[in-house]
Amino acid sequence: MTQSAAKPIYVLNGPNLNLLGEREPEIYGRATLADIEAACRARAQSHGFHIVFRQTNVEGELIGWLHEARSAGCAVVLNAAGWTHTSVALHDAVKAIAIPVIETHLSNPGAREPFRHVSYVSMAAKGVIAGFGAQSYLLAIDAAAACAAPSS
Ligand code: CA2
Numbered sequence: 001m002t003q004s005a006a007k008p009i010y011v012l013n014g015p016n017l018n019l020l021g022e023r024e025p026e027i028y029g030r031a032t033l034a035d036i037e038a039a040c041r042a043r044a045q046s047h048g049f050h051i052v053f054r055q056t057n058v059e060g061e062l063i064g065w066l067h068e069a070r071s072a073g074c075a076v077v078l079n080a081a082g083w084t085h086t087s088v089a090l091h092d093a094v095k096a097i098a099i100p101v102i103e104t105h106l107s108n109p110g111a112r113e114p115f116r117h118v119s120y121v122s123m124a125a126k127g128v129i130a131g132f133g134a135q136s137y138l139l140a141i142d143a144a145a146a147c148a149a150p151s152s
Contacts, residue, residue, distance in 0.1 A: 007074040009144045013055035014081035028106045029133040043138045047145035066093040075144035076101045094124035100147040104140040105130035
C-alpha cells in the first residue's frame with residue numbers, strides 16, 4: 001500500500017552509535033550508522049513510509065526528538081544505546097508517547113554483562129528487537145510499519 005501522506009517513522013539513535021563500524025565489530029558488526037540509515041530508508045520505502053533518522057550524544061536532544069515524534073511521527077525505532085540501561089528521563093519520555101516505540105539493539109543486551117540486563121526503555125516500549133545486528137533495525141522498521149498501518 002502506498003502511504004506517501006503518512007507521517008514518517010522516526011529512527012533515533014543514542015550515544016556512541018556514530019562510532020559503529022570502527023570498533024568492536026564482533027559485537028556490533030561492520031556496518032556503519034550511514035549504512036544502517038540507507039538500509040532503513042529502503043526498507044521503510046518498501047512499506048510506503050519515509051523515515052527521519054538521527055543520532056545524538058546528548059541525552060536532552062534525544063528526549064526532545066521523542067517529544068517531536070509524538071505529533072510528527074507515526075512510530076519510533078529507538079536504539080537508546082547506553083542510556084537504555086540508565087535513564088529514568090528516557091523512560092518517562094517514551095511513556096509519554098502514544099505512538100508505538102520499538103526498542104532496538106544490534107546486540108542482545110540480555111546475553112551480555114548484568115548491567116545491560118535492565119532496560120528503562122523496555123518498560124515503556126511497545127516491543128523489543130535485539131541481537132540481529134543491523135538486521136534488528138530492518139525488523140524494527142517492519143514492526144513499526146505494521147503498527148502504523150491504518151488497517152492495524
Ligand atoms: O546493541 C546495541 O545496539 C546497544 O544499544 C549498543 C550500546 C550498548 O551500550 C547497549 O547495551 C546495546 C553501545 C553503543 C556503542 O556502540 C559502539 C560502537 C562501536 C564502537 C564503540 C561503541
